[in-house]
Amino acid sequence: MGRTKGPYNAEFPKGTIVKIGDRESLEAFQRIWRLHNELEDDQLEYAGLEARVLSVTFYHGGDELYRLIGVPGVWHEECLSGA
Numbered sequence: 001m002g003r004t005k006g007p008y009n010a011e012f013p014k015g016t017i018v019k020i021g022d023r024e025s026l027e028a029f030q031r032i033w034r035l036h037n038e039l040e041d042d043q044l045e046y047a048g049l050e051a052r053v054l055s056v057t058f059y060h061g062g063d064e065l066y067r068l069i070g071v072p073g074v075w076h077e078e079c080l081s082g083a
Contacts, residue, residue, distance in 0.1 A: 010056040010064060011064055011077050011080075012053050012056065012064075012066065012077075012080060012082070013053065013056065014053050014054070014055060014056060015052060015053060016052070016053045016082070017050055017051070017052050017053075017082075017083040018050065018051060018052075018053060018066070018068070018080040018081065018082060018083055019048070019049070019050050019080065019081050019082070019083045020046050020047055020048060020049050020050075020051065020068075020071070020075070020079060020080060021047065021048075021078075021079045021080065021081065022047050022048050023044055023047035023048070025079070026039060026043070026044050026047050026079055027044065029076070029078055029079055030044070035063075036059050036063070037059070037065055037074045037076065039073070039076075039079070040073055042072065042073070043071075043072065043073040043075075046071050046072075049071070050083045051068035051069055051070060051071045052068065052069045053066055053067075053068060053069075054066075054067045054068055054069045055067045063076065063077070064076070064077040066080060
């Protein structure tokens with residue numbers, strides 16, 4: 001949440017190309033995350049791919065939630081990095 005820009009400031013603005021984490025890191029996130037917008041099993045198939053940010057929203061508390069072009073699901077900031 002807000003790695004460098006703080007809460008409620010998108011780490012990856014709309015249009016940014018991001019890289020989805022590797023499968024191991026996604027599985028680790030899936031095991032520990034028990035709050036809102038859990039990763040679905042089908043999202044693991046997109047590990048390591050690059051995609052463009054379609055939109056970013058914020059959950060109460062500042063968690064950044066991303067939708068990516070051509071990639072299903074909601075993605076947490078922790079599951080993405082700059083491409």
